[in-house]
Amino acid sequence: MKEKLHGRLCEQTEGSLAIVCTLLEKARFKHILELGSGEGGFTAELAFFIQKQSLDCSIVSLDEDDRNNTKTFLDELAEQDFPVQFRQETFVDQPERLEKYFVRSGPVLVLCDTIKKWNELDIVANWLESGDYLMSHDWGNDPVSGGITEEQAKEIEARGFERIEPALWAEYYWICFRKI
Ligand SMILES: C[S@@+](CC[C@H](N)C(=O)[O-])C[C@H]1O[C@@H](n2cnc3c(N)ncnc32)[C@H](O)[C@@H]1O
Numbered sequence: 001m002k003e004k005l006h007g008r009l010c011e012q013t014e015g016s017l018a019i020v021c022t023l024l025e026k027a028r029f030k031h032i033l034e035l036g037s038g039e040g041g042f043t044a045e046l047a048f049f050i051q052k053q054s055l056d057c058s059i060v061s062l063d064e065d066d067r068n069n070t071k072t073f074l075d076e077l078a079e080q081d082f083p084v085q086f087r088q089e090t091f092v093d094q095p096e097r098l099e100k101y102f103v104r105s106g107p108v109l110v111l112c113d114t115i116k117k118w119n120e121l122d123i124v125a126n127w128l129e130s131g132d133y134l135m136s137h138d139w140g141n142d143p144v145s146g147g148i149t150e151e152q153a154k155e156i157e158a159r160g161f162e163r164i165e166p167a168l169w170a171e172y173y174w175i176c177f178r179k180i
Contacts, residue, residue, distance in 0.1 A: 010041030030106030034061035036113035058083035
């Protein structure tokens, strides 16, 4: 489902926001790195939630396209003290260090919502430390398993991840992993 949040497209299944917000409260991330901001509707909604709940967490969101002035929109939120920063760049040409985006001071969540997710996965898997999380969706065309096949999920696990409550996430077409 595609819905407009704060006038911006949010390309997520209905209900995914609530489940991600539950995770934010539970896991108490210090940093979120979103790969693929799109128009920024989902990013903004997460930033609003973080601010409302006074969570100590900030978001760096990047996209190679400045879709419909995502930068301007997210920069305006940042000026109003929403914990979000937009970077217009292509992720993944070569292994970069996570420190490019923030100085780690606690658990990290990477929200992977680009298009060729396998490209990003190996870099992210190398960066993340035990207790960090990776969330993603649309890995393939299998609607039953939430856009990811069992084989694909196993390939991700082989990179040092465990699946978190797979049935729950599959309902929202996302999959969530924790680095072991
Ligand atoms: C499905 S959309 C993101 C939707 C957004 N997360 C939302 O919830 O509304 C995917 C985005 O990833 C961006 N993208 C794809 N590959 C990328 C890459 N390697 N680096 C940065 N952005 C990328 C595209 O420009 C596109 O805006």
